[in-house]
Amino acid sequence: MTEHSLLRIAVLDDWQSVASDVVDWTVLDSIADVSFLHEFPADTATMVSRLESFEIICVMRERTQFNDALLSQLPRLKLLVTGGMRNAAIDLPAAARLGIQVCGTESYKNAAPEVTWALIMGITRNLVGEANSLRDGGWQIGLGSDLYGKTLGILGLGSIGKWVAKYAQAFGMRVIAWSENLTTERAAEVGVTYVTKRELFEQSDVLSVHLVLSDRSRGIVDAQALGWMKPTAYLINTARGPIIDEAALISLMQRGAIAGAALDVYEPEPLPADHPFRTLNNVLATPHIGYVTENNYQMFFSQMIEDIQAWHAGKPIRVFG
Structure with missing residues (x-):
């Protein structure tokens, strides 16, 4: 040749x-x-x-x-x-x-679950803010949230969601899950409690998204679902950006209606330079590093x-x- x-x-x-x-x-x-x-x-x-x-x-x-x-x-x-x-x-x-x-x-298979847990720890303990305070010559600036005894909600209990559930159980968290195809029996196999979609959003102290992006899952985390969340809750997304209604989430974060969000995925990507997720104080954002x-x-x-x-x-x- x-x-x-x-x-x-x-x-x-x-x-x-x-x-x-x-x-x-x-x-x-x-x-x-x-x-x-x-x-x-x-x-x-x-x-x-x-x-x-x-x-x-x-x-x-x-x-x-x-x-x-x-x-x-x-x-x-x-x-x-x-x-x-x-x-x-x-x-x-x-x-x-x-x-x-x-x-x-x-x-x-472990890359995405690991970064998910890093984001959970990062947002609940404000690790970036505290580290930046130290770097700037300061000291402690706030109170972190505990995970032990809290409820982790998993939206989509597939291969990644199951690993995240195991991590949560090691931290002493109660784990609940919902998706359209999930059953009580399948959830119980991994020590997870099956709940309805509304119960998932209402009961979760930390809610982590692990659905595959499809026509059915696109926008499934909409304004109504976000409105069910506790004001003290955190939302984590390492799946795909379009699963969440970004406009609804931005409105929620601007109003401080939940404690915070940790996001690794967006629509579109790369994230535009002027996007609100880059500047909102209650958002921990990483540049889609879940599989990197x-x-x-x-x-x-x-x-x-x-x-x-x-x-x-x-x-x-x-x-x-």
Whole structure:
């Protein structure tokens, strides 16, 4: 294979400029030329101009939208590889219609539960505010909230929610949960009490969101549900931004109607520079770092390479659909 016949691969969404060093991409040198693109997502025309020369594109979950309008203008694209085995930003029917293979990777399952618990501790003990006070020459500035004996509510008791439940039980918390598919029996298997949606919001001292984003879950944490929360409660979201009605939450936070919110996900991302979540004193906000860990990135990128090699050999693996 000559240099001119090498496949062209684009690795997108490398916002931290780390993808080239996490794994050894030179194993693809015999079949491909790999480019690392660090720009944030842009309008469709700009994305087309960036990507129209590539046969293979590697992406990170939900950072760049690959809708019909974009995919249909990338005639050279044959393989789209994503971190994880779920990516709501990819129009799978459009990809199938256009003959674009979509493959994924496994994920390191503990990354999201761990950052969830970090946010719970951070917001309930005001760790950022206290640390900043110390850095600025001050000392203690407030009272933290205790977790022992309090109630953690979990919206979506899937693989991540179950880990968060275990952490809460280790802290001596009562754990309750609700989702549309959850049953009393399934909740009891992990020592969690099943409640109704309203009871979840009314009883939780800390409420953590762990639903998969879908048409059914989009906006499920709406103004009514937020209005059921205690004024002393905290809301945590490490799932996906559109699950919460952001306008309703911003109004709630501006009025101080709950004690605080800790958020790692937003709509849109990256979060606009003038967004209220960047400045509200009762919001602890992080830039979608839930899956941004060494273990996860090593798994994502090493398996992306495996996906490319398998596809090139005519035996694709971890295929979507």
